[in-house]
Amino acid sequence: MKHKALFLALASTALTATGAFAEDVTLNIESWRNDDLTLWQDKIIPAFEAANPGIKVNFTPSAPTEYNAVLNSKLDAGSAGDLITCRPFDASLALYDAGHLANLADMEAMGNFSDVAKSAWQSDDGSASFCVPMASVIHGFIYNKEAFEEVGVAVPTTEGEFFAALEAFKADGNYIPMAMGTNDQWEAATMGYNNIGPNYWKGEEGRQALIAGEQKLTDDAWVKPYETLAKWGPYLGDGFEAQTYPDSQNLFTLGRAAIYPAGSWEITGFNAQADFEMGAFKAPVMAAGDTCYISDHTDIGIGMNAATAHPEAAKAFLSWVASPEFAGIFGNALPGFFPLSNTPVELEDPLAKEFVSWRGECESTIRSTYQILSRGTPNLENDTWGASVAAIKGTSTPAELGAKLQDGLAMWYEPQQ
Amino acid sequence: MDRPRFRWHIVVFLAPAVLVYTAVMIFPLFNTLRLALYSKIDQERVFVGLENFQRLFLDPIWSEQFWNALGNNFWFFVVHMLVQNPIGVALAAVLSHPRLRFAALYRSAIFIPTILSFVIVGFAWKLILSPIWGIAPSMLDAVGLKALFAPWLGKEEYALTTLALISVWQYVGIPMMLIYAALLTIPEEVLEAGEIDGVTGFSAFWKIKLPLILPSIGIISILTFVGNFNAFDLIYSVQGALAGPDFSTDILGTFMYRTFFGFQLQLGDPHMGSAIASAMFAIILVGVCIYLFGIQTRMRRYQL
Numbered sequence: 001m002k003h004k005a006l007f008l009a010l011a012s013t014a015l016t017a018t019g020a021f022a023e024d025v026t027l028n029i030e031s032w033r034n035d036d037l038t039l040w041q042d043k044i045i046p047a048f049e050a051a052n053p054g055i056k057v058n059f060t061p062s063a064p065t066e067y068n069a070v071l072n073s074k075l076d077a078g079s080a081g082d083l084i085t086c087r088p089f090d091a092s093l094a095l096y097d098a099g100h101l102a103n104l105a106d107m108e109a110m111g112n113f114s115d116v117a118k119s120a121w122q123s124d125d126g127s128a129s130f131c132v133p134m135a136s137v138i139h140g141f142i143y144n145k146e147a148f149e150e151v152g153v154a155v156p157t158t159e160g161e162f163f164a165a166l167e168a169f170k171a172d173g174n175y176i177p178m179a180m181g182t183n184d185q186w187e188a189a190t191m192g193y194n195n196i197g198p199n200y201w202k203g204e205e206g207r208q209a210l211i212a213g214e215q216k217l218t219d220d221a222w223v224k225p226y227e228t229l230a231k232w233g234p235y236l237g238d239g240f241e242a243q244t245y246p247d248s249q250n251l252f253t254l255g256r257a258a259i260y261p262a263g264s265w266e267i268t269g270f271n272a273q274a275d276f277e278m279g280a281f282k283a284p285v286m287a288a289g290d291t292c293y294i295s296d297h298t299d300i301g302i303g304m305n306a307a308t309a310h311p312e313a314a315k316a317f318l319s320w321v322a323s324p325e326f327a328g329i330f331g332n333a334l335p336g337f338f339p340l341s342n343t344p345v346e347l348e349d350p351l352a353k354e355f356v357s358w359r360g361e362c363e364s365t366i367r368s369t370y371q372i373l374s375r376g377t378p379n380l381e382n383d384t385w386g387a388s389v390a391a392i393k394g395t396s397t398p399a400e401l402g403a404k405l406q407d408g409l410a411m412w413y414e415p416q417q
Numbered sequence: 418m419d420r421p422r423f424r425w426h427i428v429v430f431l432a433p434a435v436l437v438y439t440a441v442m443i444f445p446l447f448n449t450l451r452l453a454l455y456s457k458i459d460q461e462r463v464f465v466g467l468e469n470f471q472r473l474f475l476d477p478i479w480s481e482q483f484w485n486a487l488g489n490n491f492w493f494f495v496v497h498m499l500v501q502n503p504i505g506v507a508l509a510a511v512l513s514h515p516r517l518r519f520a521a522l523y524r525s526a527i528f529i530p531t532i533l534s535f536v537i538v539g540f541a542w543k544l545i546l547s548p549i550w551g552i553a554p555s556m557l558d559a560v561g562l563k564a565l566f567a568p569w570l571g572k573e574e575y576a577l578t579t580l581a582l583i584s585v586w587q588y589v590g591i592p593m594m595l596i597y598a599a600l601l602t603i604p605e606e607v608l609e610a611g612e613i614d615g616v617t618g619f620s621a622f623w624k625i626k627l628p629l630i631l632p633s634i635g636i637i638s639i640l641t642f643v644g645n646f647n648a649f650d651l652i653y654s655v656q657g658a659l660a661g662p663d664f665s666t667d668i669l670g671t672f673m674y675r676t677f678f679g680f681q682l683q684l685g686d687p688h689m690g691s692a693i694a695s696a697m698f699a700i701i702l703v704g705v706c707i708y709l710f711g712i713q714t715r716m717r718r719y720q721l
Binding site: 089090098181182183184185186237238239240241242243244247251369370374375377378379381382385386389390393395408411 | 460478479543546547548549550554567568569570571572573656657659661662663664680681682683684686
């Protein structure tokens with residue numbers, strides 16, 4: 001499959017290269033999304049080329065695991081494409097610092113994005129923006145509608161209702177209340193801690209305060225989510241300690257579990273696998289009527305190679321990526337990867353629609369550990385994985401975990417010292 | 418009187434091996450040792466002497482992980498020495514019994530896992546032991562011992578031992594083969610002479626065969642030691658680079674990998690990674706030297 005994609009990429013490069021007219025400008029896009037090759041070739045690029053005669057675009061992806069290394073060596077050798085797909089945070093910041101990515105802060109189209117959306121591709125002080133945000137993934141819970149009807153449980157909105165629902169499924173005994181394992185560790189942090197956490201630390205407010213050093217990981221706002229995670233343990237399936245990520249996905253899509261703590265990237269896979277109706281609910285709030293916060297994590301952006309020979313054409317493309325037209329094509333072709341522009345996008349997939357509707361009701365934030373805070377040793381993101389697992393298994397108390405994480409962060413992060 | 422001519426063919430025959438070995442083993446080894454003495458400060462590589470090692474052994478963030486990994490590594494080794502090698506010797510002794518039928522079949526069956534890829538072994542055992550789909554829980558259930566089942570790979574207290582036993586299952590064929598070969602070289606006359614003196618069965622094994630295969634057991638021990646302290650693959654394929662749960666299966670190999678290449682948001686640090694690799698090299702070197710000079714030279718050998 002991968003080879004076929006690569007072959008197609010090579011073949012299409014050759015074709016477009018020979019077919020291009022002399023006056024046409026050709027832009028090459030570097031990307032790790034080789035899964036999306038057909039989407040780019042059949043939908044995105046034709047739409048752009050139709051609107052911008054004279055500019056040809058080639059999408060030339062490499063394998064996700066090799067992308068960073070391939071891109072770095074191409075950039076150093078001066079052979080990289082004109083447009084560069086950006087990983088979020090430090091990986092792209094390093095490229096900008098090394099002078100490989102151009103500053104796009106003065107591009108008009110950047111006004112189409114919120115500050116949170118842009119934060120993944122900005123210098124630490126926010127003065128320079130070097131990638132146009134393309135898509136984010138939203139956290140929440142996907143549930144089995146049939147199971148909810150069968151057991152007679154209402155979709156929970158508050159934490160009390162959430163645990164009541166879990167208790168009802170446990171008492172019923174036909175379903176595993178929640179499908180999650182701790183073997184691979186990251187689910188506990190990503191779909192656990194960073195899923196429910198924003199309601200405790202009030203999204204951006206708490207995240208920014210942590211970066212500024214005004215809040216500490218030992219504060220209630222950051223320890224309470226661990227206390228809640230500690231209550232999840234009894235509702236996970238037997239032997240969840242050795243349950244892996246694919247195990248959890250299969251348990252849910254086979255209809256054996258009622259609730260799945262999710263990221264929206266699961267939507268495409270789940271739609272294909274599950275033969276029951278699914279719904280989604282956002283992380284429950286403490287009390288009915290509280291402001292809700294969701295993790296709307298910036299995942300993919302696109303920037304301009306500072307050494308490109310066609311900066312004007314590249315900027316035209318980037319402006320188009322920032323437009324509602326692109327957002328509509330991209331968002332519908334990849335349900336679960338949500339365009340980040342301020343103008344709302346009409347999505348067709350019901351589950352994706354459910355997820356994206358929360359943007360209107362709640363405040364968006366990104367995962368707490370991703371910006372700046374995971375730069376040093378010990379690595380806060382890795383430690384959060386371990387801490388979330390320890391909380392769920394009950395091997396450490398939430399207070400101990402908070403203290404341990406805070407000590408680790410304070411070792412290298414000055415504002416926290 | 419002719420001077421002996423310089424024997425060029427020796428150089429020619431040695432050259433390919435020496436060149437290849439130097440390029441892929443000796444040069445990287447010394448370069449790793451050199452890299453451990455540098456650090457990257459403000460985008461530039463700076464010589465820092467032994468600072469990386471100082472951090473590794475004295476800075477609590479690093480030393481805690483290092484000693485944890487080393488301790489786990491020792492336990493990994495101990496399990497192999499206590500389980501793999503005795504079982505290997507026992508299997509070889511049984512297989513070399515002249516009246517055993519289907520010996521060749523057993524021999525191949527036990528040896529086959531050794532040639533399997535660690536990815537297959539890791540994946541297969543992960544499935545066998547899976548609390549959800551695995552056959553281990555249902556097999557235990559069938560004999561009424563379901564209560565004994567635990568999600569072994571997910572519990573801090575069992576995970577490392579479980580992995581060590583998986584590795585034992587995979588590699589038990591190696592000591593078996595080496596000992597089997599050693600047992601076959603024992604001449605019949607020696608055993609017959611023992612029989613005449615009334616040494617048969619078990620006591621023939623303990624009093625005649627075992628002393629004769631002791632040098633082979635020594636070689637196996639040192640191979641196990643080197644193999645275990647370089648181990649990485651099985652743990653990485655089963656538990657990932659974070660060697661969970663809570664680093665309870667973290668050994669020097671996974672610790673080095675994580676540090677050198679980075680993991681998730683943790684950026685790779687080739688210099689600290691090299692420092693860990695150098696420490697691993699030193700540990701193995703010391704272990705091998707202790708064996709070579711302390712044990713092997715004192716071992717009694719018998720002329721057969």
